[in-house]
Amino acid sequence: MSAFDRRLREVLETRRATDLYRQRLTLDSPQGPRVRWQGGDYLNFCSNDYLGLASDPRLVESLRRGARDYGVGSGASHLVCGHSRAHAELEEALAEATGRPRALLMGSGYAANTGVLQALLQAGDTVLEDRLNHASLLDGGLHSGARLRRFAHNDCADLARKLASSQGPVLVAVDGVFSMDGDLAPLVEQAALCRQHDAWLMVDDAHGFGVLGERGAGSVAAAGLDSEAVPVLMATLGKALGTAGAFVAGSETLIEALIQVTRKYIYTTAPPPAIAVASLTALRLATEENWRREHLQTLIARFRDGAAARNLPLMPSPTPIQPLLVGEAGRALQLSEGLRARGFLVSAIRPPTVPAKTSRLRITLTAGHTVEQVDQLLDALAELSADA
Numbered sequence: 001m002s003a004f005d006r007r008l009r010e011v012l013e014t015r016r017a018t019d020l021y022r023q024r025l026t027l028d029s030p031q032g033p034r035v036r037w038q039g040g041d042y043l044n045f046c047s048n049d050y051l052g053l054a055s056d057p058r059l060v061e062s063l064r065r066g067a068r069d070y071g072v073g074s075g076a077s078h079l080v081c082g083h084s085r086a087h088a089e090l091e092e093a094l095a096e097a098t099g100r101p102r103a104l105l106m107g108s109g110y111a112a113n114t115g116v117l118q119a120l121l122q123a124g125d126t127v128l129e130d131r132l133n134h135a136s137l138l139d140g141g142l143h144s145g146a147r148l149r150r151f152a153h154n155d156c157a158d159l160a161r162k163l164a165s166s167q168g169p170v171l172v173a174v175d176g177v178f179s180m181d182g183d184l185a186p187l188v189e190q191a192a193l194c195r196q197h198d199a200w201l202m203v204d205d206a207h208g209f210g211v212l213g214e215r216g217a218g219s220v221a222a223a224g225l226d227s228e229a230v231p232v233l234m235a236t237l238g239k240a241l242g243t244a245g246a247f248v249a250g251s252e253t254l255i256e257a258l259i260q261v262t263r264k265y266i267y268t269t270a271p272p273p274a275i276a277v278a279s280l281t282a283l284r285l286a287t288e289e290n291w292r293r294e295h296l297q298t299l300i301a302r303f304r305d306g307a308a309a310r311n312l313p314l315m316p317s318p319t320p321i322q323p324l325l326v327g328e329a330g331r332a333l334q335l336s337e338g339l340r341a342r343g344f345l346v347s348a349i350r351p352p353t354v355p356a357k358t359s360r361l362r363i364t365l366t367a368g369h370t371v372e373q374v375d376q377l378l379d380a381l382a383e384l385s386a387d388a
């Protein structure tokens with residue numbers, strides 16, 4: 001057996017033995033509150049389609065129109081000849097929606113975070129990151145050439161200490177909404193600390209954009225912060241907006257410089273223009289249809305009240321991400337399977353995505369859910385935890 005074969009077999013065996021083996025569900029339906037899997041219908045509480053837009057007929061129609069007008073493939077990278085009017089219009093609309101001079105489309109949030117950090121930072125700099133940041137921010141910091149230092153989750157005293165003892169230009173990078181916890185970064189305090197120490201603040205708003213703030217402008221706008229307080233804003237289009245891709249928004253200088261030097265922007269094929277056409281429609285619906293955010297808030301309150309009444313150990317979260325803390329990976333898996341047997345899809349989030357002993361059920365609510373569906377989930381959760 002070759003060294004690689006042996007290594008890979010070991011990976012699989014270890015994952016199986018520690019309840020960390022991961023398997024994909026293959027769905028046979030569009031994304032939505034109800035999905036089809038292995039011939040059965042399931043109530044879906046694990047997507048990030050927070051506004052329920054992923055299979056909205058108006059998005060589907062826009063994608064069709066985009067394909068009719070632009071074909072399917074972009075054919076090249078943005079800097080060669082893959083940049084279309086559709087991409088340009090979406091960038092302008094995203095800049096306006098976030099109240100910033102410019103926005104730059106990227107193929108994915110992972111590429112945006114790693115690309116921006118690698119473009120912005122160099123040896124001699126320091127990047128300070130919340131311990132619970134998304135893997136893409138941590139990976140970007142790790143491979144940026146700068147010194148990566150992590151501070152305790154949402155701990156402003158720890159951040160202040162690390163700001164005071166850091167060398168060179170300093171970038172602080174945080175998730176606006178933490179993806180596995182659902183809680184918010186203390187952006188107002190963090191922005192004040194950054195101003196005090198002449199550091200830049202970057203916010204990854206993958207889970208806030210479309211969901212928080214007036215017209216869904218996101219967690220930075222909701223905190224009342226402008227592009228001077230938060231010079232680098234990144235958000236994704238594959239979550240609340242229901243399409244795919246991501247963007248970075250900021251000053252003219254930031255965006256023009258990113259276009260010149262971001263390897264993950266330069267050396268990759270531009271996303272299909274039709275996706276940009278669909279995203280433009282999604283952005284319009286996400287900003288205009290306030291009822292989606294209002295209904296989501298109703299569901300969040302309903303779920304939290306219901307969980308408290310049933311003594312379910314919810315983590316503190318004001319967002320559609322409502323994790324139920326379990327602890328051991330095996331138990332989380334067991335609960336997730338128990339829910340599946342009752343017709344609910346809820347994912348068990350285990351290490352290395354979250355720290356050891358903090359495995360959880362990551363329940364997500366969307367504007368497509370009804371109050372009755374949320375109640376059904378609560379009843380199933382209560383039944384299952386009584387069985388424990």
Ligand SMILES: *Cc1c(COP(=O)(O)O)cnc(C)c1O
Pocket residue numbers: 107108109110111113134136175179204206207236237238245246
């Ligand atoms: C999903 C996510 C990303 C990655 O975005 P993709 O477009 O899915 O690559 C980045 N940051 C956070 C916080 C996320 O939740």
